[in-house]
Amino acid sequence: MATATTHPSDRRKEAPINIVASIPFLIVHLGCILVLWTGVGAFALAVGFVTLAVRMFGLTGGYHRYFCHKTYQTSRAFQFVLAAIGTSAAQMGPLWWAGHHRHHHAHADTDEDVHPPGVKGFFWAHAGWVMSPTNWPTRWERVKDFARYRELVWLDNYHYLAPAALVATLYFLGELLASAYPALGTSGAQLVVVGFFLSTTLLYHVTFAVNSVGHTLGSRRYETNEESTNSLLLALLTGGEGWHNNHHRYPNSERQGFYWWEIDPTHYVLVMLSWLGIVWDIRGPSEQVLQEGMGK
Numbered sequence: 001m002a003t004a005t006t007h008p009s010d011r012r013k014e015a016p017i018n019i020v021a022s023i024p025f026l027i028v029h030l031g032c033i034l035v036l037w038t039g040v041g042a043f044a045l046a047v048g049f050v051t052l053a054v055r056m057f058g059l060t061g062g063y064h065r066y067f068c069h070k071t072y073q074t075s076r077a078f079q080f081v082l083a084a085i086g087t088s089a090a091q092m093g094p095l096w097w098a099g100h101h102r103h104h105h106a107h108a109d110t111d112e113d114v115h116p117p118g119v120k121g122f123f124w125a126h127a128g129w130v131m132s133p134t135n136w137p138t139r140w141e142r143v144k145d146f147a148r149y150r151e152l153v154w155l156d157n158y159h160y161l162a163p164a165a166l167v168a169t170l171y172f173l174g175e176l177l178a179s180a181y182p183a184l185g186t187s188g189a190q191l192v193v194v195g196f197f198l199s200t201t202l203l204y205h206v207t208f209a210v211n212s213v214g215h216t217l218g219s220r221r222y223e224t225n226e227e228s229t230n231s232l233l234l235a236l237l238t239g240g241e242g243w244h245n246n247h248h249r250y251p252n253s254e255r256q257g258f259y260w261w262e263i264d265p266t267h268y269v270l271v272m273l274s275w276l277g278i279v280w281d282i283r284g285p286s287e288q289v290l291q292e293g294m295g296k
Helices: 023-038 042-068 076-087 094-106 122-126 150-157 161-180 188-215 232-238 244-249 265-275 287-293
Strands: none
Touching (some): 042 188, 076 094, 076 150, 076 161, 161 188, 188 232, 188 244, 244 287
16 A cells, blocks of 8 residues: 655644534435425436436546546636536535545545545545545645636635536426426426436435445556556446546546446547547557556
8 A cells, every 4th residue: 555745735634524514415415305205207317317427527527537637638618618517516616626636646545545445434435525624625735737727716616606506507497398398297396306416416426436436346457556446337337437446557548448348438528529629639548558457
């Protein structure tokens, strides 16, 4: 296991889980129970799938592969689009997310890591760390490259606006459709419950699983200095993020499924965006890393 040198600004006195302060996070989960009142229609399910898939890409292709690791390039305008989509997932702002993830890579699976399951337990790695006040401030010292963009700083400071806007949009869309197309059998409340509460809760836990499951269960192609693993199931659930051992071996690669048989939907979307000229300079694993992993 790795032993990392601690940057002075990384040393934070760890606070325990704060249930009261985590009420907004818990409300999203409790909101799922409202499905017993609203019911679930086919149209609402389709909307829920879209809000899940689009926001997942905002996290995987935007927050993670772009803001954390800069594995491809894009315009300032599309950079903001990625950030806004990711922020609507209610997982804080892009600079907060990137700062903590960069810290994770610097100290993976050590006492200084944000969410090491082998050190602080599975629940802490999965969700406990986001319920601790220690981890609520943005690690500005780790995101100086993106902190120079005022619009990203604004999104980070007002990260709750994007989820709120999504809720409002879903409600008014549902009410409009209930009036104009009653055959759809939907409503504003139903779209909010399915398209936001259920979708966001599921998105929380598949994202968190990369930190918990992705460092405890699965196979290891590469002998890295932490406990990351590869998992096809986790990759399918997270848009390709389950090839976590690959990622820790070569985090500069946008593609996390290093070989053709390793399914990586986020990579496929980014390749299609590159055909349109929206993103470019997509980086892949080095030939040395590919050769090293062959047959393992």
